């Protein structure tokens with residue numbers, strides 16, 4: 487069995503060893519409930535509040551603006567439902583390229599006639615047209631706007647600083663799904679005037695099932711979950727203490743090592759782009775993912791011509807011990823269901839594979855993966 491190569495880090499990343507160690511004692515030694523007033527409870531409360539303070543510093547916000555959740559999907563859902571309920575929002579602006587954690591709640595609300603949904607235009611490569619956003623905001627002021635920072639399938643980055651400013655100038659509420667950029671890009675929320683951003687720990691070497699929603703102070707939202715009053719009444723439910731500790735540690739490591747991590751990953755991505763272009767004919771890159779300067783550095787989405795060798799490519803890579811995705815992990819391993827690839831008009835005679843990297847991948851893995859890929863595609867090594 488050949489060595490296994492994991493290139494699906496946009497779906498989820500391996501847990502960092504330092505994160506695992508930081509979490510351990512909160513899974514056994516320190517038990518109890520952080521809401522209890524006795525010493526067992528207090529220890530956990532302190533851990534949760536220290537994590538909150540540590541995260542707040544990296545984003546240049548107040549700890550009271552960080553709300554722990556179960557991850558990206560929950561943070562996105564709270565942002566959508568709570569904003570619309572709390573501010574009696576009638577118009578919502580988003581893009582067809584958003585993650586389903588945004589698109590599905592919005593289409594549900596639209597189907598119930600609770601909101602009017604407006605889609606901002608994008609160009610053929612998936613870039614959001616900010617002039618069109620401004621036009622929509624002028625037409626529909628006081629809108630809720632949700633635009634992702636980086637697309638998880640094609641890697642396009644959106645200038646959320648400008649999008650947030652435009653939204654605020656038109657009395658709107660701005661949310662960004664920053665699930666693919668938190669831990670990989672520094673985000674200063676004093677410069678970016680977003681009202682809300684979503685994060686998920688497992689996308690940057692933290693544990694699964696934990697994340698946060700940043701809510702700007704003064705943005706009084708109604709809770710989505712009612713219960714024991716945790717998270718300042720915003721999200722009832724006993725806190726996932728070990729997860730929260732791991733989340734804070736993963737953010738700390740991600741940001742302390744950010745330049746090292748980014749340069750290493752960019753070197754792998756650049757090499758893979760070069761090898762694909764030089765050694766395999768008729769490929770192209772979806773969205774802007776092939777542009778090292780303009781895309782999320784962790785993602786490379788490649789469109790192969792559909793033929794007898796590529797028809798089962800995802801499956802053949804898997805049996806050759808290479809884990810990658812079709813469109814996104816959520817499109818069940820096949821690009822056929824990818825709403826993003828469809829929206830940017832990827833022709834149906836192409837088979838798309840998303841390679842996504844982490845700091846733990848090596849150059850040797852990239853070479854090995856290329857050898858196996860060429861073998862599957864029946865390209866001979868040069």
Ligand code: PLP
Pocket residue numbers: 496497556557558559560562585587634636637638663665666686687695697
């Ligand atoms: N938003 C984006 C852009 C994502 O890539 C994902 C995960 O794939 C999510 C939201 C959902 O995050 P989670 O898996 O933490 O629910």
